[in-house]
Amino acid sequence: MRLVFAGTPAVAVPSLRTLAERHDVVAVITRRDAEVGRKRVLTPSPVAVAAEELGLETIKANRLDDGVTARIRELAPELGAIVAYGGLVREPLLSTPRLGWVNLHFSLLPRWRGAAPVQHSVIAGDAETGAVVFQLVPELDAGAVFSGLRREIGADQTAGELLDALSLSGAALLADTVDALADGSAVATPQSGEATLAPKLGLPDAHLDFTTDAGAVYARLRGVTPEPGAFALLDGERFKILAARRSADAEPLAPGVVAVREKRVYVGTATDPLELMTVQPAGKRAMPAADWWRGLPNTEGVVLS
Structure with missing residues (x-):
């Protein structure tokens, strides 16, 4: 045709x-x-x-x-x-x-x-x-x-x-x-069932809320990757989270609190923490989360919001 x-x-x-x-x-x-x-x-x-x-x-x-x-x-x-x-x-x-x-x-x-x-x-x-x-x-x-x-x-x-x-x-x-x-063999069937809407995502949709459970945070992170790109705020600046994973066996952390456990970097949610894999601080290149953590001048009280 x-x-x-x-x-x-x-x-x-x-x-x-x-x-x-x-x-x-x-x-x-x-x-x-x-x-x-x-x-x-x-x-x-x-x-x-x-x-x-x-x-x-x-x-x-x-x-x-x-x-x-x-x-x-x-x-x-x-x-x-x-x-x-x-x-x-x-x-x-x-x-x-x-x-x-x-x-x-x-x-x-x-x-x-x-x-x-x-x-x-x-x-x-x-x-x-x-x-x-x-x-x-x-x-x-x-x-x-x-x-x-x-x-x-x-x-x-x-x-x-x-x-x-x-x-x-x-x-x-x-x-x-x-x-x-x-x-001439095509046959179309009318749609049936409840309709739901999927509007274009903007940057606010990519802001992770660590006060929700780990499943919801992880689902949103995956859903906005690679665009518009998951992020949180660190000292008021956008901190991109390019990759993370669920971690059901890690010690709990308060929502948004970042800490290292057995050389792995975790961030707390309302339930289980997520392990941060690849991050990109404001104004810097993407890097493994462990490299970012080692480069911090002070690792006390690091909180993502």
Whole structure:
């Protein structure tokens, strides 16, 4: 089939590459180049880079406006496929392809509709998640579902690791669904069950609260890793916690209190302490927690809040 593909981050790249192998991708829509890093270097999106490698026409736009719609209409695609583009597809673009648009979404709809489904699933302590391909409609992530898969969430798996895995299995799911749409065998089923929302996460969502139990702190840490990145405050400055792990057999500590037990660095919660593995103090590089601790001029009364 003649397809138009919309996506932006790295998790959308496997879907683009798989679809390009099986179908005629006539254009790729992605968001405009963005400033990246401390030096704010203007950088194309991962999907833009992949599209260039594949020799595909690329439309860079942060809004799917009349100009984008006119170009897509000229290309006359039969179907649109979208994976984490970062913007809404509205009419008249929504109905421009003959078969409309399908969306690969990384959750078990209707649970976790929105921009950050994997992150919210991990933070909530869900035992499993997955991916679905559904028909795009004007309402947020509410269309009928063509296909889906389920995946267990590992006890120590971060949102980033889980999303990377789902991007690969989801790419195959999307391509198989497009194949079924091409041969007329695809069947969509309306969503059923209670809908929950997964809005985009901001920096406040990544602030760890050590007055809650260890399971909740660890789930949030994993859910916001690598973005927006877990942190606490140390002497009023942001102290990033890049990796930690549960430690049920360590001596209890008061919430937020940091101490060393048998050469391991722990921080207290409302229940069991967490072992700090990799940290990044304000203005410094990432380092093993033990190295950070040895470099402190005074290790008495260190508290994260």
